[in-house]
Amino acid sequence: MSFFKKLKDAIVKKSEEVTQKFTEGLSKTRDMMVEKVQDLVRRYKKIDENFFDELEEILITADVGVNTVMDLIDDLKGEVRKHKIENALDLQPILSEKLVALLKNEDNQTTSLNIEEGRLNVILFVGVNGVGKTTTIGKMAHMFRQQGKKVLLAAGDTFRAAAIEQLEVWGQRVGVDVVRQNQGSDPAAVIYDALQEAKNRNVDILLCDTAGRLQNKVGLMDELAKVFRVVQREIPDAPHEVLLVLDATTGQNALNQAKVFGETTKVSGIVLTKLDGTAKGGIVIAIRNELNIPVKYVGLGEKMDDLQQFDPEQFVHALFKGLIDEEIKEEAETETQQ
Amino acid sequence: MAFESLANRLQSAFDKLRGRGKIDEDVVNEAMREVRLALLEADVNFKVVKDFVGRVKERAVGQDVLKSLTPGQMVIKIVNEELTELMGGNVSTLAKAHRPPTIIMMVGLQGAGKTTTTGKLAKYLIKQNHKPLLVAGDIYRPAAIKQLQVLGEQVGAPVFSLGDQVSPVEIAKQAIQQAKENQNDYVIIDTAGRLHIDEALMDELKNVREVAKPDEILLVVDAMTGQDAVNVAESFNAQLELSGVVLTKLDGDTRGGAALSVKSVTGKPIKFAATGEKLDALEPFHPDRMSSRILGMGDVLSLIEKAQEAVDEEKAKEMEQQMRKGEFTFDMFLDSMQQMRKLGPLEDILGMLPGMNKVKGMKDFKVDEKQLARTEAIVKSMTKAERQNPDLLNAGRRRRIAAGSGTTVQEVNRFIKQFEEMKKMMKQFSGMAKQMQKKGKKKGGGFMPFKGGKPPVNPFGDNNPKGGGGFNFPFNPFK
Numbered sequence: 001m002s003f004f005k006k007l008k009d010a011i012v013k014k015s016e017e018v019t020q021k022f023t024e025g026l027s028k029t030r031d032m033m034v035e036k037v038q039d040l041v042r043r044y045k046k047i048d049e050n051f052f053d054e055l056e057e058i059l060i061t062a063d064v065g066v067n068t069v070m071d072l073i074d075d076l077k078g079e080v081r082k083h084k085i086e087n088a089l090d091l092q093p094i095l096s097e098k099l100v101a102l103l104k105n106e107d108n109q110t111t112s113l114n115i116e117e118g119r120l121n122v123i124l125f126v127g128v129n130g131v132g133k134t135t136t137i138g139k140m141a142h143m144f145r146q147q148g149k150k151v152l153l154a155a156g157d158t159f160r161a162a163a164i165e166q167l168e169v170w171g172q173r174v175g176v177d178v179v180r181q182n183q184g185s186d187p188a189a190v191i192y193d194a195l196q197e198a199k200n201r202n203v204d205i206l207l208c209d210t211a212g213r214l215q216n217k218v219g220l221m222d223e224l225a226k227v228f229r230v231v232q233r234e235i236p237d238a239p240h241e242v243l244l245v246l247d248a249t250t251g252q253n254a255l256n257q258a259k260v261f262g263e264t265t266k267v268s269g270i271v272l273t274k275l276d277g278t279a280k281g282g283i284v285i286a287i288r289n290e291l292n293i294p295v296k297y298v299g300l301g302e303k304m305d306d307l308q309q310f311d312p313e314q315f316v317h318a319l320f321k322g323l324i325d326e327e328i329k330e331e332a333e334t335e336t337q338q
Numbered sequence: 339m340a341f342e343s344l345a346n347r348l349q350s351a352f353d354k355l356r357g358r359g360k361i362d363e364d365v366v367n368e369a370m371r372e373v374r375l376a377l378l379e380a381d382v383n384f385k386v387v388k389d390f391v392g393r394v395k396e397r398a399v400g401q402d403v404l405k406s407l408t409p410g411q412m413v414i415k416i417v418n419e420e421l422t423e424l425m426g427g428n429v430s431t432l433a434k435a436h437r438p439p440t441i442i443m444m445v446g447l448q449g450a451g452k453t454t455t456t457g458k459l460a461k462y463l464i465k466q467n468h469k470p471l472l473v474a475g476d477i478y479r480p481a482a483i484k485q486l487q488v489l490g491e492q493v494g495a496p497v498f499s500l501g502d503q504v505s506p507v508e509i510a511k512q513a514i515q516q517a518k519e520n521q522n523d524y525v526i527i528d529t530a531g532r533l534h535i536d537e538a539l540m541d542e543l544k545n546v547r548e549v550a551k552p553d554e555i556l557l558v559v560d561a562m563t564g565q566d567a568v569n570v571a572e573s574f575n576a577q578l579e580l581s582g583v584v585l586t587k588l589d590g591d592t593r594g595g596a597a598l599s600v601k602s603v604t605g606k607p608i609k610f611a612a613t614g615e616k617l618d619a620l621e622p623f624h625p626d627r628m629s630s631r632i633l634g635m636g637d638v639l640s641l642i643e644k645a646q647e648a649v650d651e652e653k654a655k656e657m658e659q660q661m662r663k664g665e666f667t668f669d670m671f672l673d674s675m676q677q678m679r680k681l682g683p684l685e686d687i688l689g690m691l692p693g694m695n696k697v698k699g700m701k702d703f704k705v706d707e708k709q710l711a712r713t714e715a716i717v718k719s720m721t722k723a724e725r726q727n728p729d730l731l732n733a734g735r736r737r738r739i740a741a742g743s744g745t746t747v748q749e750v751n752r753f754i755k756q757f758e759e760m761k762k763m764m765k766q767f768s769g770m771a772k773q774m775q776k777k778g779k780k781k782g783g784g785f786m787p788f789k790g791g792k793p794p795v796n797p798f799g800d801n802n803p804k805g806g807g808g809f810n811f812p813f814n815p816f817k
Contacts, residue, residue: 063564097562130449162485251381251564284614
């Protein structure tokens with residue numbers, strides 16, 4: 001059974017609602033990346049330098065990352081020489097396979113959050129300015145509330161004007177309390193208060209907001225390290241998750257962000273927001289191939305429940321939907337013929 | 339600094355060209371391959387890179403270039419020119435309505451920094467004695483209105499809001515009416531962040547435009563945006579006819595490819611760049627200066643402008659006089675240090691100096707601002723008499739200063755020793771001042787907070803890394 005067939009079978013077993021969210025949210029990525037590759041393969045009768053140039057363009061413009069793309073192209077050129085492939089259509093299976101391999105979850109990185117019953121779970125959110133940290137916290141609070149968990153929010157962004165109010169609005173929307181101090185106060189102190197409050201109230205999950213900061217600002221990163229230390233001191237194995245929130249429209253700088261934030265706070269997972277734009281999500285591939293941090297959640301829309309746990313199978317399925325459907329149709333036809 | 343790694347990559351490509359007596363097409367091609375990769379890695383749009391490299395190549399292999407005496411330099415010059423052109427050529431200024439108020443509309447994706455930029459732009463206008471009115475048109479994001487109100491209060495600009503239940507079109511209409519009544523000469527309309535493919539929200543923007551008839555529609559773009567920046571800009575431009583672009587978060591370590599692509603795709607100039615979290619961190623964008631920063635040629639012009647803005651001229655004059663006489667006291671030291679710190683973070687200043695990004699170790703170099711604060715504390719713990727006359731500083735006094743400044747006696751000793759060296763150096767320099775005059779200008783100084791293009795000392799020692807052991811100000815900032 002082909003890889004695509006297996007994938008299709010696996011997807012059928014999953015929640016239709018989730019499948020639809022992924023398929024819809026990633027429709028732009030599909031159009032811009034996979035469909036373009038399809039079109040390219042159909043247009044070129046013969047493989048030549050221009051073919052590879054165009055392929056390179058499609059992948060790079062999808063933010064897949066220059067290094068990854070160069071490797072892939074070299075790989076393909078090697079295959080073409082080895083098997084003396086002339087027709088672009090014959091290269092297609094190899095190409096799809098390689099693209100899927102870039103996305104596949106080989107080391108079985110877990111994408112679920114490290115949440116345990118019966119203890120206070122602390123999740124720290126970090127990232128640069130404007131990626132959607134506060135919004136993600138709102139959405140995640142909603143998600144945990146739906147699961148019947150007791151949630152508390154900590155307004156640790158004491159820098160940006162009205163960031164505290166923004167979190168409070170989210171708190172009211174989903175029915176969760178927010179621990180806060182005034183703008184300009186020490187974020188570590190806010191987090192400390194929140195930890196005490198969470199212990200007193202027997203809360204299941206504490207979500208800690210922090211101010212957006214560019215990763216090359218040493219002073220601000222030190223401040224974040226302090227927040228991290230305070231959490232560690234108060235609860236020995238906390239924070240149980242440090243989620244780096246990344247904007248999917250970010251280019252190659254995302255890799256820098258993951259690296260530097262990782263050094264400061266031991267990032268345990270990535271939340272990729274705004275994937276529903278025309279951003280082509282190629283950065284998922286870049287992250288997978290150049291970093292060892294799993295993407296755990298993705299933002300696929302503006303609604304409260306548009307935050308979804310990242311599922312590599314769903315991701316590949318959503319991207320290659322056209323191809324998969326085609327292949328399955330072909331197989332079905334051959335079967336009926338036989 | 340933004341562009342830093344792009345600058346490094348480009349310069350290593352150029353090193354292959356420099357110093358060669360002869361250059362042929364192959365050498366140019368090889369260098370251009372590097373340039374191409376460097377640009378792609380910096381998220382410059384693929385098509386833009388293709389055109390750019392094509393143009394440079396065409397010009398570079400021309401006969402005049404290859405036959406010139408310094409072909410390598412010629413190629414770099416061409417890249418510099420093309421890069422400047424790519425980013426928009428000349429500085430573009432903000433539009434001004436014939437009859438005030440001038441209306442500016444801010445648009446962009448979520449999280450690009452529209453609201454913050456609105457606040458910064460207000461501050462920029464207020465500095466030039468304008469009276470801007472800010473309009474809270476983002477009725478969707480929780481607390482966006484509150485955010486603008488807080489910013490308005492900080493910069494001292496009124497904020498017009500009708501809450502989050504009235505349509506942005508109505509808000510804009512009434513805001514402009516109010517601006518006319520209150521004689522505000524600028525109206526800056528903040529709008530909600532939206533995806534350029536969201537038709538309903540884009541229609542709303544078009545309606546706001548209909549009513550407001552803005553003189554400027556500024557697209558706010560996050561400098562870290564990847565290849566998609568071009569689609570975003572193209573789409574906003576097609577639907578709203580932008581008049582310019584504001585680049586935000588340029589103080590990150592992004593390679594800033596978006597900056598290089600947006601102008602060339604939309605034809606709309608980058609008008610401002612936001613370079614920090616503080617509200618005065620918004621500057622007019624100078625393509626030529628940015629280009630020479632990327633190519634490691636420094637940006638002395640911006641530095642001088644900054645100095646002119648921050649430095650107290652009277653004080654500088656007075657200090658210059660004293661120095662010419664060979665005087666140098668702790669008070670003067672403190673003054674010059676404080677003036678320099680007004681210029682902004684040291685790291686930013688260093689980034690503008692020519693050749694600085696080629697100094698070894700500059701990449702990991704961080705200025706220890708705390709160390710500067712400690713030095714300040716040491717000086718401030720001295721009595722007036724001590725500051726005038728360092729000879730008074732015996733062991734007892736040094737202990738007292740250490741206790742007063744929260745440092746150790748060793749630190750105080752080290753600082754006093756450095757100060758003495760500095761003073762000695764000053765004396766030598768003041769003796770040579772006349773000879774130095776011509777040379778100083780050539781060196782592109784003008785950086786120390788002293789008036790004129792002839793700094794008594796070069797504050798960071800010889801810019802040449804091999805020079806070593808140069809003069810350190812206020813002491814070695816390199817860790």
